Amino acid sequence: MIEFKKMFLLMVGLMVVVVSAEEIAVPMLWQNTAAGKFQVSAMGFQCDADRVVFAVKLNGLEEMLKKPRFMLGLYSNTDGDLATGRTFEGGQTGWDLQVSVNMALGSLNAMQWDDRKNLGLGLYLDDYLVETVGEVIYVVIRREPLERFVFADVISLRVLITAEGMEPIRPDNLLDTTRPLGVIEPKLNFVRYGSIRPRQLMRPEAVLIPRQDGLQVWNTYGERYRLDAPMPPVVATAPALVLAAARGEAEAVHFAVTAEAPLASLKVIPGDLRGPGGSLLSGNLFTVSYLGFVRNIREESFCDILWPEFRPQKSRHHFVQVEVTVSTDAAPGVYRGELSLMVNGAAAAPIPLELEVFAFTMPDRPFFKTAYCLKGSFISNHYGRLSGADHKKEYAAQQELAKKYRFSPRLMRGGAKKSWDAATKTLSMDWTSFDEQTAIYFERDKFTVFQDSAFQLGSHGTPYKHFAKFLQNDLKIGDELFSAFFPQLIKLTYEHYRDLGILDKTLFIIWDEPYNTVYDDINTACRLAKQAVPEVQLGVFIDHAAKELTANIDVWLSSYATLASLRFSPETKDKRAWCYNGIGMSDMNTPASHLRQYYWLADKYAIEGYLYSEINAYTKPYVGKDPEVFYNTYANHVWMYPDTVGNPRPSLRMTLTRDGLDDYDYMALYRQASGQANLPEEFQGAFPVLNPDGTIDFTVKTNRELQDVRYRLAKMIEQAF
Structure with missing residues (x-):
C-alpha cells in the first residue's frame, strides 16, 4: 500500500509537469x-x-x-x-x-x-x-x-x-x-478547468454472474450509471451475488439485468436463505427496489430513485437493489439461497445469493452525528396546496424514511415555554412539551443530535426579532435588558439539558452566517453566556475562519475549505468542526465510494458531524427534453423523491450515505474491541486526504474496492471481540 501511494504521488507530479498551458x-x-x-x-x-x-x-x-x-x-x-x-x-x-x-x-x-x-x-x-x-x-x-x-x-x-x-x-x-x-x-x-487535481469520475466495471439464457446479470456495487451507458468492461466473474452485514445492520446488494432491448417487465423475488446448522433467513426479510432514472438540468440521466415496483424505461440495463436488515439475534456465518427472476412475464434462471452475517452487532444509534434537515415548507412545491392531514402524512413519512436510513432530522418539534417577569427581570421555563419530544427523538427514534435554536440571535447582519417580541422591547445585544435575560436563558437551558443527559447531542448555534458588522455582538453574547455557564459550547454557521471569533466560538459549521483552514492552523486545529451542505450529494458522475468516503474523511480529521439545511427540498415540477423522467434540479438538497402523498421514495444516494455511516461505526467498533486508537496500517490508504486548500483527494477508486476494505475490517472486528 505504501509503495502504491508513492507511485500515485509520482504520477500526479508527472501529470502536473506535462500539462500544457494555453495563453x-x-x-x-x-x-x-x-x-x-x-x-x-x-x-x-x-x-x-x-x-x-x-x-x-x-x-x-x-x-x-x-x-x-x-x-x-x-x-x-x-x-x-x-x-x-x-x-x-x-x-x-x-x-x-x-x-x-x-x-x-x-x-x-x-x-x-x-x-x-x-x-x-x-x-x-x-x-x-x-x-x-x-x-x-x-x-x-x-x-x-x-x-x-x-x-x-x-x-x-x-x-x-x-x-x-x-x-x-x-x-x-x-x-x-x-x-x-x-x-x-x-x-x-x-491550464485546465477546475483544480490542477483532475476530477475523479466513476469507473464503469462489471462483476458478471455467469448465465446461459442470454441475459447478463452483473454486480454494479452501487455505481451510478446513465440511461445510455454501454455495457461496462467485465473485470471479474462470481458464482453468486454476495453481501455481508453485521447483526442489526441494513445492507444492500446492487446488480443489473442487461438484455438486448429494454424489458417490458421484471420481477425479483427473494427466496429463503439457509445458514449455519440449518438456520433460516426468510426471504420476507429482503426488500427489492428497482432503480429509476432521473435527469439533471443538463439533461444528464442517472439511476437514483428507488421504486418498489419495476417501471419500464429506455435503457437495456435494469438496475435492482436487494436489501436485508439482519436481526440482532441472527447466527453468524454464511447463508445461501437465490433470487427468482420473472422477465417479461416468464420465469428465468434464478440468481444465486449469499449473505455473510458477522459475529458482532451494530449500535442502535450511529456513532457519527448527522443533522439532515427535513422542512415541511418544501412539500407544497411539488404537491401544491394540501390539506393539513395530507401535509402531516407526507412529512411523517419523510421522517420515517430518514430514520430508516439512520439520518437525524436536525430539528425537534416543540420547545420550552418561556415566561418573563419584567418587574423582577426573571426568566422561567416550562419543559413539559420539550421533555416529551426529547424522549421520542432520542430514546424511541435513536437520533444522534438536534440543533437548538433557543440561543440563535440572528442571521447575516440582522438580529432576529422573536427575542425582542418576547421581551416586548427592542433587542440590543449587550444592553441592560439583554444582559439580564440572555445569561438566564443559557443557564436554565444548559442545566436542564445536563440533567436530561443530552448536552453531547445538542448543537447550540448562536448566529447564522454572520457579517463582520455583528462580530462585536456575537462576542458580547458569547462572553455573557460563558460568564453564566463557562462550559457551554457555542457554534456558528460561517463560510470562513473569522479570526475575530476564534476566542469565543467553539463549534464551526462550514464547508471543507473552511474546515481545512481550521485544521491546518495551530490556533484552531482543535476546534469542534462540522461540515455544512457539502458532502458530494450533487455530483452523480463521481464514484459511489465518494459518498461513503466522506465518513472516512470525518474520522481522519475529527469532523464531529455533517449538517444539511434540507434534504427534502422538493422543487416545482420541471419538464425538460424527456417528460417521462423526473428532473432533480437541486440534487444537493433533494435526496428523496415525491410519489403519492405519504409515500416519498428513497434514493441510491441515501443507501450509499447509510453505508458511509455504517463504515464509521465499523471503525468505532474496531477501536472499542481492540483498544487501539488507529486502524491498522493496511487500512490507512482508504482514508481520503484533506489538503490545506480544502480540496479532497479520494484514494479509493470504486465502491467494489471499498466493500473489500470494509469486509477485511469486519473480520478484524470479529477477531478483536
Missing part, C-alpha cells in the same frame, strides 16, 4: 482610465465553441483578495434582448445569465433567468475556472453547459463586487465584441 488574449471591450482604488478599470469578454470567458480588471485586487467574503457577481443580457431574461418589481433587466463567484474558494454557481424563474446550471468543478492574474479576474466556463444561451455581438455586463467592510462596486456596461479596445493584460494562462 488566451481576451478582447478588452470597456475601459475606465480614471478608475481609482477598488474600482473596475476594464472589462473583457470572449465566446467561442469551447468556452466563455469574462475578464474584470479591478484596481487593488491583491488587497481585495485578503478581505473576508470577497464575492463577484456577473449579470449579463447575453442575447441583447430586454424582453427575455430576468424581470423584477422595478422592470425588465434582460439578464439571461447570472454567475456568482466566491473568490476565496475559487468556486462559482450559475443560473439562467426566465422572467422571475431561475434554473441552476449544475456546473461541475471541471466546467469552470476562476483565476486571478495581476489585477485581472478571469472567469472561464465551458460552453457545453451554456448551450441554451445565445450570445449576441453586443451584450450587457453588470459586475457586482462585495466584501466585508466596503460598499458594493457595481459597474454596468454594454460590451460590443465587434469593437475591441485592445487586449486585457496580463493575459490568461489557461
Whole structure:
C-alpha cells in the first residue's frame, strides 16, 4: 500500500509537469482610465465553441483578495434582448445569465433567468475556472453547459463586487465584441478547468454472474450509471451475488439485468436463505427496489430513485437493489439461497445469493452525528396546496424514511415555554412539551443530535426579532435588558439539558452566517453566556475562519475549505468542526465510494458531524427534453423523491450515505474491541486526504474496492471481540 501511494504521488507530479498551458488574449471591450482604488478599470469578454470567458480588471485586487467574503457577481443580457431574461418589481433587466463567484474558494454557481424563474446550471468543478492574474479576474466556463444561451455581438455586463467592510462596486456596461479596445493584460494562462487535481469520475466495471439464457446479470456495487451507458468492461466473474452485514445492520446488494432491448417487465423475488446448522433467513426479510432514472438540468440521466415496483424505461440495463436488515439475534456465518427472476412475464434462471452475517452487532444509534434537515415548507412545491392531514402524512413519512436510513432530522418539534417577569427581570421555563419530544427523538427514534435554536440571535447582519417580541422591547445585544435575560436563558437551558443527559447531542448555534458588522455582538453574547455557564459550547454557521471569533466560538459549521483552514492552523486545529451542505450529494458522475468516503474523511480529521439545511427540498415540477423522467434540479438538497402523498421514495444516494455511516461505526467498533486508537496500517490508504486548500483527494477508486476494505475490517472486528 505504501509503495502504491508513492507511485500515485509520482504520477500526479508527472501529470502536473506535462500539462500544457494555453495563453488566451481576451478582447478588452470597456475601459475606465480614471478608475481609482477598488474600482473596475476594464472589462473583457470572449465566446467561442469551447468556452466563455469574462475578464474584470479591478484596481487593488491583491488587497481585495485578503478581505473576508470577497464575492463577484456577473449579470449579463447575453442575447441583447430586454424582453427575455430576468424581470423584477422595478422592470425588465434582460439578464439571461447570472454567475456568482466566491473568490476565496475559487468556486462559482450559475443560473439562467426566465422572467422571475431561475434554473441552476449544475456546473461541475471541471466546467469552470476562476483565476486571478495581476489585477485581472478571469472567469472561464465551458460552453457545453451554456448551450441554451445565445450570445449576441453586443451584450450587457453588470459586475457586482462585495466584501466585508466596503460598499458594493457595481459597474454596468454594454460590451460590443465587434469593437475591441485592445487586449486585457496580463493575459490568461489557461491550464485546465477546475483544480490542477483532475476530477475523479466513476469507473464503469462489471462483476458478471455467469448465465446461459442470454441475459447478463452483473454486480454494479452501487455505481451510478446513465440511461445510455454501454455495457461496462467485465473485470471479474462470481458464482453468486454476495453481501455481508453485521447483526442489526441494513445492507444492500446492487446488480443489473442487461438484455438486448429494454424489458417490458421484471420481477425479483427473494427466496429463503439457509445458514449455519440449518438456520433460516426468510426471504420476507429482503426488500427489492428497482432503480429509476432521473435527469439533471443538463439533461444528464442517472439511476437514483428507488421504486418498489419495476417501471419500464429506455435503457437495456435494469438496475435492482436487494436489501436485508439482519436481526440482532441472527447466527453468524454464511447463508445461501437465490433470487427468482420473472422477465417479461416468464420465469428465468434464478440468481444465486449469499449473505455473510458477522459475529458482532451494530449500535442502535450511529456513532457519527448527522443533522439532515427535513422542512415541511418544501412539500407544497411539488404537491401544491394540501390539506393539513395530507401535509402531516407526507412529512411523517419523510421522517420515517430518514430514520430508516439512520439520518437525524436536525430539528425537534416543540420547545420550552418561556415566561418573563419584567418587574423582577426573571426568566422561567416550562419543559413539559420539550421533555416529551426529547424522549421520542432520542430514546424511541435513536437520533444522534438536534440543533437548538433557543440561543440563535440572528442571521447575516440582522438580529432576529422573536427575542425582542418576547421581551416586548427592542433587542440590543449587550444592553441592560439583554444582559439580564440572555445569561438566564443559557443557564436554565444548559442545566436542564445536563440533567436530561443530552448536552453531547445538542448543537447550540448562536448566529447564522454572520457579517463582520455583528462580530462585536456575537462576542458580547458569547462572553455573557460563558460568564453564566463557562462550559457551554457555542457554534456558528460561517463560510470562513473569522479570526475575530476564534476566542469565543467553539463549534464551526462550514464547508471543507473552511474546515481545512481550521485544521491546518495551530490556533484552531482543535476546534469542534462540522461540515455544512457539502458532502458530494450533487455530483452523480463521481464514484459511489465518494459518498461513503466522506465518513472516512470525518474520522481522519475529527469532523464531529455533517449538517444539511434540507434534504427534502422538493422543487416545482420541471419538464425538460424527456417528460417521462423526473428532473432533480437541486440534487444537493433533494435526496428523496415525491410519489403519492405519504409515500416519498428513497434514493441510491441515501443507501450509499447509510453505508458511509455504517463504515464509521465499523471503525468505532474496531477501536472499542481492540483498544487501539488507529486502524491498522493496511487500512490507512482508504482514508481520503484533506489538503490545506480544502480540496479532497479520494484514494479509493470504486465502491467494489471499498466493500473489500470494509469486509477485511469486519473480520478484524470479529477477531478483536
